[in-house]
Amino acid sequence: MTAPTKPPHSSPARADADAPGADLHSPVIDWFDDNARDLPWRRPEAGAWGVMISEFMLQQTPVSRVLPVYEQWLARWPRPADLAADAPGEAVRAWGRLGYPRRALRLHGAAVAITERHGGDVPSDHAQLLALPGIGEYTAAAVASFAYGQRHAVLDTNVRRVFARAVTGVQYPPNATTAAERKLARALLPDDEPTAARWAAASMELGALLCTAKNETCVRCPIAAQCAWRLAGKPEHDGPPRRGQTYAGTDRQVRGKLLAVLRAAHVPVPQSALDRVWHEPVQRARALDGLVADGLVEPLPGGLYRLPLT
């Protein structure tokens, strides 16, 4: 459809026609209509609980690894109250190798809170979502938008990268989310709720599928013609180096090894079994203490350990 001459005053049907980023909405949403992945948490039957589970699992973990675990969780704990009634250690065990197992503990805690405070229904109110353990700025907006169709700026790493390039004209967004990014995201939000929710999902999908961190696919991008970064000749990121993660030899690696033993065990494990995962006793003890302090491991009398029962 051809764009008619811009009317002197915006009509209700095109309420955001003059708003910032209005020229991005239609191309990105239309592209999403044709290219969105058929992910289980996007199906209507997933419900708000399914959306919430997926958002926890997708925090720093790729879709491909989340898919099978997501299906297992939803089948085993179809409602928040089902998870709340089970032991937190079972959530940690079922988390498998998704990484960052504290997310499993927090998701269990969120299920308990939902059962106690919200009658077992995932709240739709942003502030109530934000008050749940494991839910921060991004996840609260994501659940409210994806599950309940509300109008929120959903600023994840994909959206931040798309905005950095298409609007700001730089290759990468800042290390941490800035006030300027929040302001921009709000300014770019379509006025009406359903379109805003669609835009949130579409802009995120664009970052996930085409406008990726490396090897971006501008030839298929629906907004390549307007992309500030591409128009500027795609200059390389200059600023401070993007924070890299080290892993080998860290406490995180040791914690991972300890927890792997406990996930596989269905009876309490003796200290000696845990000692075998790491040779350095000081670091090993520190890692185990950390897991206990985090509530991921429950110490028992007699030098035995297990995943938390309560």
Next chain:
DNA sequence: CACACGTGGAT
């Protein structure tokens, strides 16, 4: 605000 927090696939 910088850092801790898992894991595995891709380059």
Next chain:
DNA sequence: TATCCAAGTGT
């Protein structure tokens, strides 16, 4: 092989 990266949160 060494890095980078993947729908962040909590402190």
